[in-house]
Amino acid sequence: MSNSAIQIKTDRPRIEELLAPYRDVIGDDYTGYRNHVLRTVTYAMYFLDSDLDVEPTVETALAYHDIGLWTDRELAYLEPSEAIVVADNEKHGWGLDPDLLQGIIHWHHKIFRYRGPHERVIEACRKSDWIDASMGWIRKGMSRSNVAAVEAAFPNEGFHKSLLRLAKDYGGSTIVGGMRVTRSIVKW
Numbered sequence: 001m002s003n004s005a006i007q008i009k010t011d012r013p014r015i016e017e018l019l020a021p022y023r024d025v026i027g028d029d030y031t032g033y034r035n036h037v038l039r040t041v042t043y044a045m046y047f048l049d050s051d052l053d054v055e056p057t058v059e060t061a062l063a064y065h066d067i068g069l070w071t072d073r074e075l076a077y078l079e080p081s082e083a084i085v086v087a088d089n090e091k092h093g094w095g096l097d098p099d100l101l102q103g104i105i106h107w108h109h110k111i112f113r114y115r116g117p118h119e120r121v122i123e124a125c126r127k128s129d130w131i132d133a134s135m136g137w138i139r140k141g142m143s144r145s146n147v148a149a150v151e152a153a154f155p156n157e158g159f160h161k162s163l164l165r166l167a168k169d170y171g172g173s174t175i176v177g178g179m180r181v182t183r184s185i186v187k188w
Helices: 013-047 055-064 078-094 098-107 118-135 144-153 159-173 175-184
Strands: none
Touching: 013 055, 013 118, 013 175, 055 098, 055 118, 078 098, 098 118, 118 144, 118 159
16 A cells, blocks of 8 residues: 555545634634645545545544644643544534544544544544654555645645744743643543
């Protein structure tokens, strides 16, 4: 799989629709976060062999996976992000599996392989976030050329710098914030 070229969909209207209501609260970080979402979805769908049955769930969960950073202004943002996606799923009648939506968000920073319910999808999303969070240093079997192609299609736009800024803003300093965020969101 890692040697095949990655399919890059530059037009993902579902993601645009999902993020639109949060544009103002995300503010200047919007384009960076949007592109992070697009990169992670692209990697996840590659690991899922472009399975269209799970694509709406992957797009939805990954659109919301870090949203609590801005909506709740919290470094412990997993639970707020999970609550928002479940509430919006119900409110808008999307009919997506709430356990799977929550699982993708809850486990996306897990260090070691996820094993459990919905393993295939959650593991694909977990690997995709590690690739993007590490800016391709951790590739989880993805080729360098695929990472480069995805990063070229969806530029960083300051996303990783915004994470450092938010850690400092919410934690008092980059170091203290970084320690707090690591304690609250990283799973073994």
